[in-house]
Amino acid sequence: MINMPRKARQKTENAIFHIMARSISEVDLFKDDEDKNSYLYFVKKYQKLYLFKVYAYCLMDNHVHIMIDANGSDISKVMHGINSSYVRYFNKKHKRHGHLFQDRFKSKMVSDERYLRALSLYIHNNPTDIQDYKDNPEKYYFSSLGVYLGLRKDAFELIKCRFLMSFFGDTQKKARKNYIKLIFKYNNKKIEEEIDFENEETEYRSGRTTLIRNFRAEDIIEFIAQKLNIVEVKLYMKNRRELVEAKAIIVLLMRSLCNYKCTDICSVLGNLSQVRVSELSSIGIRLMDNKKYKDIVKEFIECYSI
Template identity: 50%
Template sequence: MPRTAREKSYESIYHIMVRSISEVDLFKNDEDKVRYLQTVKNYQDKYNFKVYAYCLMDNHAHFIIDANGADISRIMHGINQSYAQNFNKIHNRHGHLFQDRFKSKIVDRDEYILTLSGYIHRNVEDLPYAKNNIKEYRFSSLRAYLGLEKDRFEILEEDFIMSMFGNNSQTSRENYLEFLNNCSDESIKLEVEFVGEKTEYRSERRILERDKSPEEVKEFLAEELQTAATVINLKYNRRATHFKALCVLFLSSFCNMSQKEICNYMGNITQSRISTLCKLALKLIKDDYQGIINKFIQEHYKCA
């Protein structure tokens, strides 16, 4: 039976749920959960999507994701495929890990996103070792919402939801706590602490149109790397390899090109080579070219 077409919009916010097959936990230990969130961070660096809330359980996970102009299917397929490959290697297993495709639902109103955030943060109550003290659970965005710690994985943008509870951060946390406690009949008492430098929540949702041309990308990267765009045709050259890697990343993220399209554009190189270059690019933007993506956004998007 053919699959039903997934409802998508490049301007949408989604409730995302991923679940493992019934006979195996999606996360066997805390190290697996760390690896999954690190994988989310890697793909966030690539596609510039936003995460408004999350919670990782043992056999499934929930996210509120703002695609920010990117393709949600491409994002989640990349995250889950990368994680599954590493999971199977580490735990010496073969075969599928995830149960079918990820589940997604478009969040179409403020009331729903608020209720959803409460549902996701209280999901932890289903874990025996966390149900009586959900504020201590390390793999949920709740601790960042309440100011108990900073976002350890640097993937979260809590301002978007918290700004709906007030501009002052402590007031927002107290209001969110009250809201959370009223999400169900059970009473959970949490102590709100003030941590961090922010005193106000200000959030404006902006969408990045993934409509830039390959020529814009090549011109920008050539200037940043202080080289000619023709270096893309060179082999066995370190600067050329860096240029190609960053070009692959930018073409995928800002031109919305598929791997096949990038292969043809780059001169019929293989999809395996594209994947290798993309991994290199993610490392480069962390180690050698920090801020290059933000600079491209600032220079090529009026809304930035």
């Protein structure tokens, strides 16, 4: 039997993506509401790191749909971080081990306005497959539809509504009215006829601004040294336990804003192995929950954007 190589994932930092991930057949991706909330927590956590934008989502029991604007980030790194974090959480909670997701996640680039509109309706129409929400998908909590229609607050502050709704009306009221009419007019079989989910086209930009991730590693080190009141040269020293947090945040910022790989970070700091860089990256992700660091990426951008 010949093993065919995987098709290379088509991606660009300027694209909007339809992301779909599904669990293996014998296990539901989400066993309860706590699991779904935890998944959204990880989406938000990595959004703070990579500053991508979420335009729509829907979490079903065995799969998830998300529309993500990469905003200059690498979509593979984004989804690997979210999904691997969720798998660790899920396996620990449910006392299991091994794979949870069915192969790698699927990603399709949005090619034009028609695709964008239809895709948002497709994602938000998913709850109609659940008997209790067949006639009222807007009441399904783990979909962003209720946020778009102003029926509930965005608990995780994930969604950017204005961009998407601008395609459905020139005022918020008109856009919401038109949107809910379309949700009930089409079922997902009809919506699928509007878009070709197998066709990966060029990215859709439509005047969006994108974060250019060409920041300098030296500026990141200087920023952290000043913020944490550390002599800069010490950040290049090895085995300084008191500097673990500082180095973890530096690694995190280099990943987010320089799109550096482990080998690149090793070259800059000069005294770290790739294994240690990976460990520091994990520490940095955890530190994002700390009030001291929760806005660190945005703070750096405000200081060093030209």
